[in-house]
Amino acid sequence: MFQLLAACGLPEEPVMAPPETDKATEKELQRIRRLPENRVCPNCLKEESLGFSAVCTTFKTFICHDCKSAHQSFSHRCKSIQMSVWTLEEVKALDDCNGGGNAAAVRKYLGKVTPKDRVKQGSTLELYKRFIQRAYVDQRWADDQPEVSVPEAPQALPAPSSPETVEEPRSRSRKGRHRKRREKAANLQSDSVQVAPDGLWQHDLRSAT
Numbered sequence: 001m002f003q004l005l006a007a008c009g010l011p012e013e014p015v016m017a018p019p020e021t022d023k024a025t026e027k028e029l030q031r032i033r034r035l036p037e038n039r040v041c042p043n044c045l046k047e048e049s050l051g052f053s054a055v056c057t058t059f060k061t062f063i064c065h066d067c068k069s070a071h072q073s074f075s076h077r078c079k080s081i082q083m084s085v086w087t088l089e090e091v092k093a094l095d096d097c098n099g100g101g102n103a104a105a106v107r108k109y110l111g112k113v114t115p116k117d118r119v120k121q122g123s124t125l126e127l128y129k130r131f132i133q134r135a136y137v138d139q140r141w142a143d144d145q146p147e148v149s150v151p152e153a154p155q156a157l158p159a160p161s162s163p164e165t166v167e168e169p170r171s172r173s174r175k176g177r178h179r180k181r182r183e184k185a186a187n188l189q190s191d192s193v194q195v196a197p198d199g200l201w202q203h204d205l206r207s208a209t
Ligand SMILES: [Zn+2]
Pocket: 041, 042, 043, 044, 045, 046, 063, 064, 065, 066, 067
């Protein structure tokens, strides 16, 4: 058919970006959406046997309607599976191997959540919002919470101004070096005192020979 059209000299169909997700991307999106872990809302544990219709793209989670509303109140970006246009990159980002999907989000943000921390299904929007705030904004249940304080790094900076008070190896060695230099200088001074007679003596010896 295409060959026929081409033979007739008719222009090919213009390759414009259609206002819908392309077939391969759609297929991949549906595959990821239907994975067992993505059919359970990571926040309220609601199950959807056919898969959810919303994704929070900020945290790459497949979520129920209530959690979507809660996320949106924090301006977390959410997209509809059916109504939004998806690019292959966006869909790939939802794959577990790229750190996306519900299992990855549970590992990252909900590693330490206990059953009583979770929002109960059918709760008010306020309770959903409170859970989303704690889990994703405050990240209080994150498994890999970074150490907030960086010990000694800020204290090490003003060390040169007060080397006496800081018990830090580098400043101590510098102090030691200073002391050695001072001792050396003192030796030089005491040497110089003896230099005259020494020199004289050597001079005398040399002149004697
Ligand atoms: Zn939910």
